Each structure stands twice: as C-alpha cells, then as structure tokens.
Amino acid sequence: MRPVELLPFVIERYTKVYGRPPRWVAAAPGRVNLIGEHTDYNDGFVFPMAIERYTYVAADYAEHDRPWVCFRSTATEATYKIELDPLPAPLPKGTWANYPLGVMVGFKRMGLNIPGLDLLVHSTVPLGGGVSSSAALEVSTATLLEAITNKTLDPVEKALLCQKAEHEYAGMPCGIMDQFISTMAREGYAMLLDCRTRKPELIPMDDPEVTVLVINTNVKHELTGSEYPTRRKQCETAAYILGVKALRDATLDELERAKPYMDHVVYKRAHHVITENERTLKAAEAMRQRDWISFGRLMYESHQSLRNDYEVSCAELDVVVEIASGLGLEKGVYGCRMTGGGFGGCCVALVKAHTVSEVEKIIKAEYKKRTAIEATVFATKPAQGATILKQ
Structure with missing residues (x-):
C-alpha cells in the first residue's frame, strides 16, 4: 500500500476531530531490518528496508491564533496542549507526544517559527513490535514541519534531528538506522547503511518473485533494564x-x-558483532545478484548468532524461525531471523511471492499450536520513505 491510499481516511478522521480538514498531511514508514543486528552501536553495517505501514501526521493552524500545539492521536483519547515558547521540557516518560514534541523543539532550536497547530496522528505501523513506530512518528512530524516552515532539511540532518528528539524527549538512546531509513527509503530498494560514515547505499530489491514477511510474535518479555547497556559495555x-x-x-x-x-x-558478544558485519555485507552482495538462497542462509546464520552468541532471542522468536526453517525452500521460505533488539517482537522472513498466503497461514497456525499465542503476520515490499501528501 502506498501512503496516498489512506489519505482520504486521514483527512476524514481529522475533520471529525477538529471540525475542518487539515491543511497539511505528511507520512513516514516503519521499517524492518533484514540483517545486521546490534551492529549499529559498534560502528558497523545494518540493512533495513521501509515497510508498507505508515504513520500520518495531519495539521492545520490552531483556531483563534492560539499559541500552543494540540497533540491528538486516533489510537488514544489522551490530548496534550503544549506551548513551544519557552522551549518545553519533556512530558513524563512513556508519553507518546514526546516524540513529535522533541522534533518540534529541534526545529525551534534551528530558529524556525512553528505556529500554533491542531495536530492528529494516525498510524498503521505496529506499536512495540520492533518495526520502529517511534521513528515513523518523528520523521513524519519533521516532514510536516518542513512544509509548514517552508524549510527543507538535508536528509541526514533531518534524520539526526529526529534521533536527537528520541534521545532527549523520549529518553531512548537509539542508533541512527530507524530515522535514516524512514527518511531516505525508496520504493523497491533496501538500504545498506554504514553506521560509522553514515553513508547509505540503496540496493534494488525489486524482484517480483520475492516478498518479505513480517511475523510479530506479540510477545515482549519484561527486562530488568540492564540487558542492552550490559551488552554494549561488553562490546566496548x-x-x-x-x-x-x-x-x-x-x-x-x-x-x-x-x-x-x-x-x-x-x-x-564480539563474535556475534564481527560475524554479523560480515554477514550483512555478504547479504548486500547477494541482493545485488538476486541470490536469494544465499541471502536466506545468511538470515538463518544471523538468528543462530543472535540466539547463541548475543543471547537476545527468546522461545517465541525461536519457534517462528524453526517453523519457517521446517517449511524450507520447498514450501517457499528462503530464510528467517529475529529482527530488532530481541526478547520478543518480530521475525522477518524472505519468501517466494507466490507462496506468501500459504506460508503465512502455516506459520500462524503452527505458532498458535506451539505457544497458544496469535501471531500477527503481514507481507510487504520495500516501501517509499517520508513524503508530504497534502499542503
């Protein structure tokens, strides 16, 4: 699905909430990382693609020249009205409005004027599934503000502004991958990103014979909070x-x-990172050659390394990979691995396009049989990055 296809619905929802249509609508995609996990903070390589799931931000000038920004979402009743002068502090941790608020503060620090706004967010990006709903919200907000302020940012500057917003306002020390792919993705391409040089390379993934399947385990295991910082320290x-x-x-x-x-x-930990960087570069070359068998093998190897060396998988993720591996090439599956930080969330699989429906059906049924949990599964092609849909 292209983002413009949902534009009438977003306009309708905005009009229902605010009593008038929006002046601007922007959209930015979520992402799935095909391979290259826990390499970003080790100056390594990642290989994401944008997914056909988008976060939309619609806005109009606030009525009666009100000086604040009104933040609303179709996903919650919570409403926030915040003045941007002087620059506001973050809202309590976990508040969804911190993501767009942090981006607005970034624009204000650049000396750009943001008027009072009535804003509505609508998203089809799964929340908390490791497909970067947060970056999609940040980047769609930044794209909206580019239109409102008539100031187009350099794409790298825009991605870094969004990353800083997540660090400072959401309190999440994320890497650069999510904001880069949401900002710079192109339809039909995956992105090999060098996290040291911040140099992206778009690699065609336009073979109609293959499709990406995202399988959300709908599990997120409670952590003590030290798992990721500990691993980062071990790498250092x-x-x-x-x-x-x-x-x-x-x-x-x-x-x-x-x-x-x-x-x-x-x-x-080091063994995982070093071999994962090698796998990611090999996977990029395999994609250039449309060598999907090699690409799939590298996905399985990545999962084994994340499970055994980095120890960030979990039983549910392992079950999905086992099911996919059991189907094998004969049933249309090239490869499968966990994606994202781990301890739950999603797996990503590369499958033959004509087998998608059957593979999805089998994975969902077998996963429920083995875990008593319903998985959420969707197919996607590499999607386009952030775009302004109405101005």
Missing part, C-alpha cells in the same frame, strides 16, 4: 582488549588470538 570491553576503536575494525582472526585474554561472554 572487547574492542578495548582488541585495541580497536570499535568492533567494526576487528577481524575474526584477531578475536581468536585475543580469546585467552577475554571473559567468555565478552568473547561471544
């Missing part, structure tokens, strides 16, 4: 022992030579 420790700036600079041979001087868990 490994890099220090190896004498490199980041694990991106280390080779497998160097890691093996340093193994006697490393804690076993630190070694495993």
Whole structure:
C-alpha cells in the first residue's frame, strides 16, 4: 500500500476531530531490518528496508491564533496542549507526544517559527513490535514541519534531528538506522547503511518473485533494564582488549588470538558483532545478484548468532524461525531471523511471492499450536520513505 491510499481516511478522521480538514498531511514508514543486528552501536553495517505501514501526521493552524500545539492521536483519547515558547521540557516518560514534541523543539532550536497547530496522528505501523513506530512518528512530524516552515532539511540532518528528539524527549538512546531509513527509503530498494560514515547505499530489491514477511510474535518479555547497556559495555570491553576503536575494525582472526585474554561472554558478544558485519555485507552482495538462497542462509546464520552468541532471542522468536526453517525452500521460505533488539517482537522472513498466503497461514497456525499465542503476520515490499501528501 502506498501512503496516498489512506489519505482520504486521514483527512476524514481529522475533520471529525477538529471540525475542518487539515491543511497539511505528511507520512513516514516503519521499517524492518533484514540483517545486521546490534551492529549499529559498534560502528558497523545494518540493512533495513521501509515497510508498507505508515504513520500520518495531519495539521492545520490552531483556531483563534492560539499559541500552543494540540497533540491528538486516533489510537488514544489522551490530548496534550503544549506551548513551544519557552522551549518545553519533556512530558513524563512513556508519553507518546514526546516524540513529535522533541522534533518540534529541534526545529525551534534551528530558529524556525512553528505556529500554533491542531495536530492528529494516525498510524498503521505496529506499536512495540520492533518495526520502529517511534521513528515513523518523528520523521513524519519533521516532514510536516518542513512544509509548514517552508524549510527543507538535508536528509541526514533531518534524520539526526529526529534521533536527537528520541534521545532527549523520549529518553531512548537509539542508533541512527530507524530515522535514516524512514527518511531516505525508496520504493523497491533496501538500504545498506554504514553506521560509522553514515553513508547509505540503496540496493534494488525489486524482484517480483520475492516478498518479505513480517511475523510479530506479540510477545515482549519484561527486562530488568540492564540487558542492552550490559551488552554494549561488553562490546566496548572487547574492542578495548582488541585495541580497536570499535568492533567494526576487528577481524575474526584477531578475536581468536585475543580469546585467552577475554571473559567468555565478552568473547561471544564480539563474535556475534564481527560475524554479523560480515554477514550483512555478504547479504548486500547477494541482493545485488538476486541470490536469494544465499541471502536466506545468511538470515538463518544471523538468528543462530543472535540466539547463541548475543543471547537476545527468546522461545517465541525461536519457534517462528524453526517453523519457517521446517517449511524450507520447498514450501517457499528462503530464510528467517529475529529482527530488532530481541526478547520478543518480530521475525522477518524472505519468501517466494507466490507462496506468501500459504506460508503465512502455516506459520500462524503452527505458532498458535506451539505457544497458544496469535501471531500477527503481514507481507510487504520495500516501501517509499517520508513524503508530504497534502499542503
């Protein structure tokens, strides 16, 4: 689905809420990472694509010249009215309006004037499933503000502004992948992103014979809060022992030579990152060659590494990958892996396009049989990035 297809619905919902149609509507996609997990904060490579699920932000000038921005969403009754002068502090942690608010503050810091606005958010990006609903909201807000302020940002500057908003206002120390792909995606392309140089390379993924399947386990395991920072610290420790700036600079041979001087868990974390970077670059080459069998094999290897070396998988994610692997090429599945931070969320599978319906049906049925949980599954092609739909 292209974002313009839902525009009449978004206009209708806005009109119902505010009693008049919006002046502007912007949209930005969620994403799925095909391969390259927990490599971003190690200066490595990631390989996402935008999905055909979008977050829409519609707006008009506030009535009666009110100075505040009114934030509303079709997903919740909560409404927030916030003045932007002086610059506001973040709302309580977990408040959805922090994401667009942080972006607005970023525009204000650039000296751009934001008038009073009545704003409505509508999203088809699954929340909390590891497909970056937060970045979609930030980037759609930034795209809207470009139209309102008549100021087009450099795409990298725009993505970094959105990342900073998530750091400062949502309190989430995310990497750069999500905002980059939501901002710069092109329909029919995946993006190989070098997280050190911030250089994206768009690689055609327009083979009509293949489709991406996103399988949401609908599970998110409660964490203590230390799992991700601990792993990041372990990676930094490994890099220090190896004498490199980041694990991106280390080779497998160097890691093996340093193994006697490393804690076993630190070694495993480094082993994942180094091999995952290699897999990601190989996957990009496989996509260039339309070698989907090799691409699928790399996906399975990535999942095994995330499960065994990085230890961020969980039983439900493993079940999905086992089901997909059991179907195999004969039933149309090239490969499958967990995607996102882990401990729940989504898997991503590469499948033959003509088998999508049958593969989806089998995975959902078998997953429910083995876990007693309903999975949410959707197929997607690589989608276009952020766009202004009405101005």
